[in-house]
Amino acid sequence: MNSRERILAAANNQPTDRTPIWVMRQAGRYLPEYRKLKERYSFIEMVQTPDLATEVTLQPLQRFQLDAAILFSDILVIPEAMGQPYHFREQGGIGMDYALNSAAQIDALNHQDIPQRLEYVEQAIRQTRQALGDKTALLGFGGSPLTLAAYMIEGGSAKEFERTKALIYEDHAVFEQLMQKLVFAIIDYFQMKIAAGVDAIQIFDSWGAIIQGIDYWDLSLQYIQQIIHALPKHIPVIVYAKGMGTHMHSILDTGAKVVSVDWTVDLAQSKMNTDRDFAIQGNLDPVILNTQPAIVATAARNILQSMQPHSGHIFNLGHGILPTAKIENMEALVHTVTHFK
Numbered sequence: 001m002n003s004r005e006r007i008l009a010a011a012n013n014q015p016t017d018r019t020p021i022w023v024m025r026q027a028g029r030y031l032p033e034y035r036k037l038k039e040r041y042s043f044i045e046m047v048q049t050p051d052l053a054t055e056v057t058l059q060p061l062q063r064f065q066l067d068a069a070i071l072f073s074d075i076l077v078i079p080e081a082m083g084q085p086y087h088f089r090e091q092g093g094i095g096m097d098y099a100l101n102s103a104a105q106i107d108a109l110n111h112q113d114i115p116q117r118l119e120y121v122e123q124a125i126r127q128t129r130q131a132l133g134d135k136t137a138l139l140g141f142g143g144s145p146l147t148l149a150a151y152m153i154e155g156g157s158a159k160e161f162e163r164t165k166a167l168i169y170e171d172h173a174v175f176e177q178l179m180q181k182l183v184f185a186i187i188d189y190f191q192m193k194i195a196a197g198v199d200a201i202q203i204f205d206s207w208g209a210i211i212q213g214i215d216y217w218d219l220s221l222q223y224i225q226q227i228i229h230a231l232p233k234h235i236p237v238i239v240y241a242k243g244m245g246t247h248m249h250s251i252l253d254t255g256a257k258v259v260s261v262d263w264t265v266d267l268a269q270s271k272m273n274t275d276r277d278f279a280i281q282g283n284l285d286p287v288i289l290n291t292q293p294a295i296v297a298t299a300a301r302n303i304l305q306s307m308q309p310h311s312g313h314i315f316n317l318g319h320g321i322l323p324t325a326k327i328e329n330m331e332a333l334v335h336t337v338t339h340f341k
Helices: 003-011 032-038 043-048 050-063 077-082 103-108 119-132 145-154 162-170 172-196 213-229 245-252 267-272 286-290 293-306 327-338
Strands: 068-070 086-088 094-096 137-143 200-204 237-240 258-260 279-284 313-317
Touching (some): 003 068, 050 068, 050 119, 077 145, 077 172, 094 145, 200 213, 245 258, 267 279, 279 293, 286 327, 293 313, 293 327
16 A cells, blocks of 8 residues: 555545555745745745745655645735735744735635736646655645635734634624635635646645634634535545634534544544544644654554554644654654554
């Protein structure tokens, strides 16, 4: 069973010869070769230059025995393509070039022709697919409508998301207009990625936990469902909803084949408590990769052993890998997973 077959089998909740592994944000600042490129190019330059995006995507696979490449990109390419560019603040965090302050600004966002405006992403996928051949999986990703809307309304990173909540509850019709525009844009974007060669799609609902649990379906998951239902049925869709592990049944109602969970969730309990046909991805705490190889190996084995009676497990972190992660710890993680029997 090659890496591509292993990933797709696990995503479809089928037995595999071993647990497949990839890591959220596996290309990035913890790699010295990435930092070397970053000395010459900005993050956005690398995202928007197919040759560089391909190079960065492949860097982790040249070091580690991972089962999938994750296309180097950013969830905020969608708002930018719609007319709201983004940047990185000097003090840290994401900034949009402006915040959405009015219905007129939302009405002006253009959700048409997204694949044409993001042609650089398509080129990077096709180049990466050619470099990988047919034995390694390629993952494409994007933000959920709610997560993208939160950045767009707040004007970038935020703590309490007060502006977003104000729009949701005080002018819901305008919020709905923004969400539907994002749904249309994301569907076109994902369909382009699939046509270009990705094997699976991951949707990051990173800010789903900013809203009340009782409102989670109406304000986030129903829009994810619209996206998933518009995609080809043979393409596994992974939904990652940080802090929303208690909503497993609702997440599965979107049509997701794989649910990706943070490190606060007991994977085995989630599988046992949910009488549904689904795969689960996760969920080592990324901070553990800052410690020591023996600690990493023990923590990884504990997760793997807990999942032994269950099929459909893709090993991953519970959130993105940190810039402070140690190379030797990543090596220990991959070795532990790929040699676990």
